[in-house]
Amino acid sequence: MYALNEAERSAIEKLEAIAAEKIAPFAADVDENGRFPSEAMGALAESGYWGLTVPTEFGGMGFGLSAIAAAVDTVAQKDASTAMVYLMHLCGVAAYNAAGDKFADQLKGAAAGKHLSTLAWSERGSRSHFWAPMSQEELDGDTVYLSGIKSWVTSAGLANGYVATTRAAGSDNPMAVSLYVISDTDSGFTVEKPWNAMGMRGNMSAPMVMERVSVSSSTRIGEAGAAMDVMMGAVLPVFAIGNSACSIGVAEGAVAATQQHLLNSKLHHLDQSLADLPNLRERLARMRIRTDQARAYLAATIGVATSGDPAAMLMVLGTKAQAAEAAIEVTDLGMRACGGVAFSKHLGIERNFRDARAMTVMAPTSDVLHDFVGKALLGMELFG
Ligand SMILES: Cc1cc2nc3c(=O)[nH]c(=O)nc-3n(C[C@H](O)[C@H](O)[C@H](O)COP(=O)(O)OP(=O)(O)OC[C@H]3O[C@@H](n4cnc5c(N)ncnc54)[C@H](O)[C@@H]3O)c2cc1C
CATH class of the missing domain: 1.20.140.10 (Butyryl-CoA Dehydrogenase, subunit A, domain 3)
Known part of the structure; x- marks a missing residue:
């Protein structure tokens, strides 16, 4: 139904086999133990699927929305937790892609199965209204400090890149949003508590507290306040x-x-x-x-x-x-x-x-x- 081209169809056929052999067998255990789907995500990484939407110039498959839908659908048929971790990664990659080649390292890492991404958007203050973050950015030359509490971050503590929102420095307009990429090597953020939910139990979604996380202004996606x-x-x-x-x-x-x-x-x-x-x-x-x-x-x-x-x-x-x-x-x-x-x-x-x-x-x-x-x-x- 997704009107895939030949290359996309071939990739999805291979993915069906991976889903049956390397994702389905672990789904019940991931759910039972509320643990990260490491075998499934490892299999997707090894076979290049973390790079599904990474441009080919960075080693990815360079596919678009049809392949995203087909891939997530295929994985979710066997394990929804894996599918959601994978989707949040693809969302992070979409943000990198929007910045041209600025995040080439992250994109190459994703294509090589070494960089897992996610979104840190929802906040304790504005809840599901992710378009109005309460966290703050503080500009200090080329350094930016990010502070706030993210309420639900998929793959929290396990991802390598967090695409995070804050309200623009000095702005009282909640929709003047800035977008940054926080790396797992940056200091100043902590993951609050483990995920224990009714469903999607392998999602590892958790609150992340940012206390003056120090990032370079070059990690901003788009202009400050215009994300x-x-x-x-x-x-x-x-x-x-x-x-x-x-x-x-x-x-x-x-x-x-x-x-x-x-x-x-x-x-x-x-x-x-x-x-x-x-x-x-x-x-x-x-x-x-x-x-x-x-x-x-x-x-x-x-x-x-x-x-x-x-x-x-x-x-x-x-x-x-x-x-x-x-x-x-x-x-x-x-x-x-x-x-x-x-x-x-x-x-x-x-x-x-x-x-x-x-x-x-x-x-x-x-x-x-x-x-x-x-x-x-x-x-x-x-x-x-
Ligand atoms: C499995 C899972 C993974 C997630 N992963 C991420 C992630 O990776 N990154 C991230 O940023 N967030 C993530 N989230 C958070 C998610 O996107 C929502 O922000 C979160 O589920 C909202 O929960 P809440 O209790 O704060 O909702 P609330 O905003 O408190 O909503 C409570 C109820 O009010 C309703 N409601 C709220 N606003 C309105 C309105 N204006 N009009 C009518 N009804 C309204 C809602 O529909 C809901 O029924 C994840 C959530 C889940 C469940």
Whole structure:
């Protein structure tokens, strides 16, 4: 559905094999122990997928939105935690890419599987309203000090590069945002507490406290106070499309598990299987149709976005919300189709069900996305 070209299709076919052999076998353990998906991320690094969107001149694959969607969808079918860690890395790479060759070292590192990136945007002060950071930058010649509390950072303490927001020095406008790349070797930030969540348990999202983190002004992406263009124009499309793909992959995982369970579970006393029950077939059919609908909307969004159509932004916002809702519906149907076995951990559907709930609260949350789309349709300011 993602209209991949030949090179992208070949990369995704290889990724399907990696996902089956090197990601799926660890998914239950990652979830059970709430640990970083090191085997899965290691396999993606080794095979060059950390460089999916890194320009070829820096050793990457140079792919765009279609490949991002296909890759995240493929990985999420086996493990949503890995898919989200991977997506946040691709978001960091999108920010580096927006700065031309300024972050060539990080881009080369990503392509070589040695530099993992993430976003440090959400804050304790402004919560999911990531476009209005409360952290502060302090300019001192070529040195900049960054202070504030980031509330949720995927791969916190494990990433090599953190694309972090602050409010511009001296500004009282919360939307005058500056964007910096903090390196894991910089001093002044601490990761607060380990991740222990209902779902996405391998995400390792944690608060990061920045106490006068000292960085060079050359690590700024764009002009001080003018990062909204990069955030909304370069990073948000990657995040929204990838997040949508993650929801769809989770839904697809639940469809596959339900299909197998209905085929393989016998009612020996009737010489039948669960597949012989029409209500369960109907649930499976609804799951299939809803997942296909969500993926079709995402594919259409990518088509519109890559054609430069001005309608793209509404669809980019819409696709994250619609796919998140689809994943919740589909995984709920899977739970009800597979009964008590789904309630236990045998099928992985309860993991899909828990993981699916993360996408609605990841910012922009589904509530905010619906509000944005409604405001845009009524000619109102999105951030008013
Ligand atoms: C698995 C996971 C990984 C994450 N990784 C990262 C990361 O790598 N980097 C990062 O920066 N952040 C990350 N986040 C944070 C995420 O993007 C959100 O900022 C966070 O989930 C918001 O939680 P909150 O409780 O502060 O939400 P709140 O802002 O308190 O929202 C509470 C409720 O209010 C609703 N709400 C809020 N504002 C409005 C509004 N204007 N109109 C209507 N309803 C509204 C929300 O939809 C939500 O239902 C991650 C979150 C999760 C769950």
